[in-house]
Amino acid sequence: MDIKIYPDPVLFEDCEEVSVINDDFIAKVNEMIETMRNADGIGLAAPQIGILGRFFVCLDFSTEERVDSLVLINPVITEKKGRVESKEGCLSIPGFYEYVYRYEEIEVKALDLKGKEIVYCPTGLQSVVFQHEYDHLDGILFPERMNSITKDIFMKKINKEFK
Numbered sequence: 357m358d359i360k361i362y363p364d365p366v367l368f369e370d371c372e373e374v375s376v377i378n379d380d381f382i383a384k385v386n387e388m389i390e391t392m393r394n395a396d397g398i399g400l401a402a403p404q405i406g407i408l409g410r411f412f413v414c415l416d417f418s419t420e421e422r423v424d425s426l427v428l429i430n431p432v433i434t435e436k437k438g439r440v441e442s443k444e445g446c447l448s449i450p451g452f453y454e455y456v457y458r459y460e461e462i463e464v465k466a467l468d469l470k471g472k473e474i475v476y477c478p479t480g481l482q483s484v485v486f487q488h489e490y491d492h493l494d495g496i497l498f499p500e501r502m503n504s505i506t507k508d509i510f511m512k513k514i515n516k517e518f519k
């Protein structure tokens with residue numbers, strides 16, 4: 357799978373809820389996980405591979421080896437609290453890293469690949485990754501979470517790099 361690079365317009369679209377979890381969908385998700393891992397990423401959202409569906413994959417940080425991946429389908433953030441600064445990058449804006457603001461703790465409800473609802477209460481890096489990937493489903497890239505001065509400088513840099 358090719359990862360869409362900024363400023364590809366697909367990265368700014370709103371995604372639609374996933375209505376069917378079938379074999380085709382599961383195959384696509386598995387391919388996404390492989391694409392994420394091959395790119396040394398920690399998360400990848402559907403629009404980043406050109407699919408306008410509300411789902412993303414990311415590493416499972418609950419184990420140290422990070423051998424497992426998580427798939428969140430139709431995620432909804434139901435609680436958010438606290439604020440942290442997190443230095444982030446994005447596979448769609450390769451090579452650029454910057455500090456953004458995130459909630460410290462969130463509660464997220466999402467379906468897994470079996471269509472079962474799971475409630476996650478991530479903290480730390482897992483929480484930040486969930487928020488970063490979730491934003492992609494609303495067409496929001498991480499510069500939107502920077503303070504305005506940092507964002508201006510960052511946007512100038514990436515607009516020069518990616519045309």
Ligand SMILES: [Zn+2]
Pocket residue numbers: 445446447448488492
């Ligand atoms: Zn990203």
